[in-house]
Amino acid sequence: MEKIFLFTAAVMMLAFSTDLAYSAVNFTLEDMNGKIYNLKEQLGQGPILIDFWATWCTPCKNALPHLQTLKQKYEKQGLTVLTISIDSPKSQSKIKPYVLAKKFTFPVLLDPNSEVLKQFKGNSVPFQVIIGQDGNVIETHTGYNPGDEKVLEEKIVKLLSAGSGNE
Amino acid sequence: MNKIVCLLSISLLFLIIYLPSAQSVEYSGGLKLRCDYGREVDPQSLNSYPDNHTDRRYFEGLFTSDFLFDQPRFGDKLLISLRMLEFQPSDVDGYLFLLDDERRLEDKIYAQLNWGNFEYWAGDIYETFGKGLALNLFENRDLYFDSGLRGGKINYLSKKIRFKAIYGQARNWYLVHRDNVGGFNAEYRPVEGLLTGASLVHYEGLSAEDGPAYKSHFDPEIYAGWDFSPLSIYAEYAERREENFSEKIGSGLFTSLTTFVKGVSAQLNYKYYHFGLENSFATPPIVQREFTTKLLSTHPHIPLLTDQVGYELELSAAPHELLFLTFNFSQSSQHNGNSLLPEMNQDYAPFWEAFLEGEYFASPQLTARAALGKNQEASNNYWQDKTGALLETIYNIDAYWSLTLLGERMWTDNLEFNEYYFDHYAAVTLGRAPYGSLTFSYENSTRESTTEGDQWLGGELALTIKNEHRLTIFYGQERGGLKCTSGVCRPVQPFEGFRIGYEGRF
Numbered sequence A: 001m002e003k004i005f006l007f008t009a010a011v012m013m014l015a016f017s018t019d020l021a022y023s024a025v026n027f028t029l030e031d032m033n034g035k036i037y038n039l040k041e042q043l044g045q046g047p048i049l050i051d052f053w054a055t056w057c058t059p060c061k062n063a064l065p066h067l068q069t070l071k072q073k074y075e076k077q078g079l080t081v082l083t084i085s086i087d088s089p090k091s092q093s094k095i096k097p098y099v100l101a102k103k104f105t106f107p108v109l110l111d112p113n114s115e116v117l118k119q120f121k122g123n124s125v126p127f128q129v130i131i132g133q134d135g136n137v138i139e140t141h142t143g144y145n146p147g148d149e150k151v152l153e154e155k156i157v158k159l160l161s162a163g164s165g166n167e
Numbered sequence B: 001m002n003k004i005v006c007l008l009s010i011s012l013l014f015l016i017i018y019l020p021s022a023q024s025v026e027y028s029g030g031l032k033l034r035c036d037y038g039r040e041v042d043p044q045s046l047n048s049y050p051d052n053h054t055d056r057r058y059f060e061g062l063f064t065s066d067f068l069f070d071q072p073r074f075g076d077k078l079l080i081s082l083r084m085l086e087f088q089p090s091d092v093d094g095y096l097f098l099l100d101d102e103r104r105l106e107d108k109i110y111a112q113l114n115w116g117n118f119e120y121w122a123g124d125i126y127e128t129f130g131k132g133l134a135l136n137l138f139e140n141r142d143l144y145f146d147s148g149l150r151g152g153k154i155n156y157l158s159k160k161i162r163f164k165a166i167y168g169q170a171r172n173w174y175l176v177h178r179d180n181v182g183g184f185n186a187e188y189r190p191v192e193g194l195l196t197g198a199s200l201v202h203y204e205g206l207s208a209e210d211g212p213a214y215k216s217h218f219d220p221e222i223y224a225g226w227d228f229s230p231l232s233i234y235a236e237y238a239e240r241r242e243e244n245f246s247e248k249i250g251s252g253l254f255t256s257l258t259t260f261v262k263g264v265s266a267q268l269n270y271k272y273y274h275f276g277l278e279n280s281f282a283t284p285p286i287v288q289r290e291f292t293t294k295l296l297s298t299h300p301h302i303p304l305l306t307d308q309v310g311y312e313l314e315l316s317a318a319p320h321e322l323l324f325l326t327f328n329f330s331q332s333s334q335h336n337g338n339s340l341l342p343e344m345n346q347d348y349a350p351f352w353e354a355f356l357e358g359e360y361f362a363s364p365q366l367t368a369r370a371a372l373g374k375n376q377e378a379s380n381n382y383w384q385d386k387t388g389a390l391l392e393t394i395y396n397i398d399a400y401w402s403l404t405l406l407g408e409r410m411w412t413d414n415l416e417f418n419e420y421y422f423d424h425y426a427a428v429t430l431g432r433a434p435y436g437s438l439t440f441s442y443e444n445s446t447r448e449s450t451t452e453g454d455q456w457l458g459g460e461l462a463l464t465i466k467n468e469h470r471l472t473i474f475y476g477q478e479r480g481g482l483k484c485t486s487g488v489c490r491p492v493q494p495f496e497g498f499r500i501g502y503e504g505r506f
Helices: A001-015 A058-074 A095-102 A115-119 A149-161 B003-018 B090-097
Strands: A028-030 A036-039 A049-055 A082-086 A108-110 A127-131 A136-140 B024-041 B052-069 B078-090 B105-114 B116-123 B149-157 B161-170 B179-188 B193-203 B216-228 B231-242 B246-262 B264-274 B308-320 B323-333 B351-359 B366-379 B383-394 B401-415 B419-432 B437-447 B455-465 B469-478 B481-485 B488-493 B496-506
Touching: A028 A108, A049 A058, A058 A082, A058 A149, A095 A108, A095 B246, A095 B264, A095 B308, A095 B323, A115 B216, A127 A149, B052 B090, B052 B496, B078 B323
Parallel strands: A049 A082, A082 A108
Antiparallel strands: A028 A036, A049 A127, A127 A136, B024 B052, B024 B496, B052 B078, B078 B105, B105 B116, B116 B149, B149 B161, B161 B179, B179 B193, B193 B216, B216 B231, B231 B246, B246 B264, B264 B308, B308 B323, B323 B351, B351 B366, B366 B383, B383 B401, B401 B419, B419 B437, B437 B455, B455 B469, B469 B496, B481 B488
């Protein structure tokens, strides 16, 4: 066990010294209305913000109204907001009533086995991923504290003002 | 499928065909660590609390490595993902969940090739058909549950047609048998809003405990959905049939009706499950609210999914722009003959629950959430009555600092043991975006228990470092209970001590 610890500690040190920048794996998921979304088709317009959530997760639900605000504010400038629910088939039916009543207009894709979440190396929700318009994962973030949305907005504004969405 | 053959096949595929011709190869990784150091209650101990404790040493290290090949010789993208898990459960978890030495080192590997409308997967795979009446494979590390297969699958996706085929072998795991599982699913959307689908899944039990006449069965299913705003309907029907297909073991039906009118969203779900045979690879919708308040949710009603009839109504509305309300009511029981509705007679393990939750956005600085839930269930012919109340406020001190206060109370009246008691839970969280939060929690119970004590105090620091790295440190006491996800539950023992967690991506 000690060897594993030492090994992982070394990996962590390596990790801290590098910036995150790798291509996002393409995924194809259905949204809650049965429409099929492909990440590749969303690329090229500007940065993409992906938020993984679930109906049973209170911090996730606290974060969603801020994503709606970001969508409304920056959509015309090129921001795409995608949310992905990891609700299992058991709780999946709760998604649509919640989203409709909250008047959210962003797409809600379904990832019932958390396969796409795992591909982005997320372990828990809420989990956010920012992808540049070239398809590179620029940043990921786990959890939600009030105020996180302001930091997120600053990053998105920076990306949009940079024009390419790749910085 | 033989593990070595699988690994060799993927390696050969990787080395011979793709590596020399890929335009670029990118690497990304993830790491998750968890270490518990303290004491936990030993359910086998004959002593009373606190002398029923034993040492808890738990370690989990999960290392994920992804290699992404762009424009390989065949296909658009190829992903090779390796996952190594070093896992050392505590002694108590080891014997409770049959986690022998064989299960303490998990390696997982899969290759995913995207090529036009096709996706090819080989290695460790997961999948869901429809709403999961015939097939739902998932992994939850917290529950020691993993119904994933080692094998392959192919998905074809277009706007009108979707096809999936899967075959593989599951490994012995908590609540999961070693089975060969194979099946296919096809969906057709003739016009926008209309969905039709069908699946056929075959299960072949290989576990030694199933004896020489191991179980083997087919699960055929059909489903359809129609979304014609403001109404959408969905229905899924599955059967469980004997190996020769002629004899029906059981069946299950799930239907859902959703509408959104004048700012009110309503959903009515109905279940009629009479599968006759348990199958951990197929977990249909539970049709009850799984998460209400923390206290109610950690003392849940566990439905017997092979024998259930019931319904659930959920209403959500925003009567004012500052207020959001949700109401949920569900009722269920085991079957009484062919009755299509739940039976509230104690002989049929009935359950009902009503839950009301309101969120009030008082100002940009202050949000409040209040909830009230009540449920009743009969177990061993005795009624148990639980009522839970919750109040939470989130106060944004400034743009980055926030204070969250949470208080809960639960009243329990258990006629089986002639008990009436209260549980309380309180938590205070100070958050600083985006760096992390500090939480203190306190829980107590007036229940006289000889096994778990009556109060639990703990503190947790969560730190986010450079966004990609998150460290959590817990110290204190944690109450046990049931941990449930997707209807799969496992008992968690009361714990006291340190828990350190890390997760990161690079």
